[in-house]
Amino acid sequence: MATIRVLQVFTIMNRGGAESMIMNYYRKLDRNQVQFDFLVHRKEKAAFDDEIESLGGKIYRFDPISPFFPKKYYNELRTFFKEHTEYSIIHSHLNTFSSFPLKIARKFNIPCRIAHAHIAIDKVNLASFLNLKESPKETLKKLIKLQLKKRVKKDATHLFSCGEKAGNWLFGDTPFTTMNNAIDTEKFKYDKLTSTAYKKKFNFQNEIVIGHIGRFVSQKNHSFLLQIFAALLKRQSNYTLALIGDGPLRESLEKEAEKLKITDKVHFLGVRTDIPQLCQMMDIFVFPSFYEGLPVTLIEAQASGLKIFASNSITNEVHLTDNIQFLSINKTADEWAKKIIELESIEKKDQTEKIIKANYDIVSNTVQIQEFYMQQVNM
16 A cells, blocks of 8 residues: 655644644654655744654645735645645644635545644633733734634534644534644653753753743743743742743843843743753743643643643643643732742652553554544545
8 A cells, every 4th residue: 555645734844832743743653654744834944844854754835824815825735736636635733724725625625634723712802902911913813813713614624623622712613533732751751860960951950940842922921921930039049941942032032031130040042852851951830821722842841740830721631730730821920920939849750651641642642643544545
C-alpha cells in the first residue's frame, strides 16, 4: 500500500501550542504508512521547518490569508490542488480561518476535510473594547473570528478539537472528535539532576524560578504577568522570571520591564528547543492568558511537577494534577502574587503517571490518529 500523505494546514510552523502538538504526533507516526506535508501561510522559514523536511515532509508556502479579500488566495489554492492530486486528507488547524482552505478543498472533492479547533474566545461586547487589559485591535480580531466561525462546519467532513471548550466554541452543538494535545511524557518526567544542572547553567541556584512559555502576543497577557512578577518582588527578592518564546510584543515588554524596574530579574530566553529541560528548571508556572483552547504547555508543566497558576478563562479540562490553581484575570496583580506566595511551597515530583492515565501520552494517541487517517483512505 502506498504511503498516505496528509496535508496539515497551519499559519506557520513555529513553536506554538498547536504546532508543537502536531509535531509530537509526527515524530511518533509510522511514516512508511502515513506522512505529513504542510501548507503554511507565511513565506519565511519557521522553527520546525528543518525537522519537518528531515522527517520526509514537504512544505508549501503561501501568502497570509486576507479575510476581506480572499480571491487571490482562492486562486492560488485552486492552482495548488490542480497540481497536487495526491491529497485525499486535508487537516486544517486555522481555527475560524479553516473555512478558507476547506472551501476550495470541497470544490476539488477532497473526501476527508478536517477542521480542528484549538482556541475558545470569549464573547465580544462593549465591555471588551473598554477593557484596558486588552488592546482594541485584539478585540476587533476576535470579532472577525466570531463572524467567520459560522462558515467552518459547512466545508468540513470531520470536526476535531483539542478539548470540549474549544470544540463547543467553534462547532456549537455539532458533535466533534477530541484529538488530545498529547506529549512525550518520558521527556517531561521530573528529574532533580536536570533541574539542578539547568539552574546552575543560568545562574539561578538561589532563586525561585517563575516560568512562562508562549508567543509574545496580546492573547498571552504578558504585560499582566510582568505586573504579577513585580508584585512578587515587592514581597521577597529571591524570584526570577524566565520567559520562553518570541513575538511582536517582545520589545514593548522589555520596555515595560524597565519601567517596572525589574529588568535584572526578567530573562527573555527566546525560542528554545530544550523545553523539557527548561520546565525542570522552573519552580512555578504562571499563565494568565485571555483565552486558550487546551494549552499543551500546561500539560507539559504538570508532567514536570510544576506548581501552576493559570487564568480561569482556560478550560478546566487541563486540570490533570493537583498542582494547578485557576485565578481570575480580573483580580489584581497583587492578589495573584499573594496567592502564589501562599501556595508556592510544593515539592516537585514525577507526575507523568497522572498524565498517562488521563490519556495525554503521545504513543497511544498517535496510534489512534494514524488508524483514523488510514481508515479514511480505505473507505
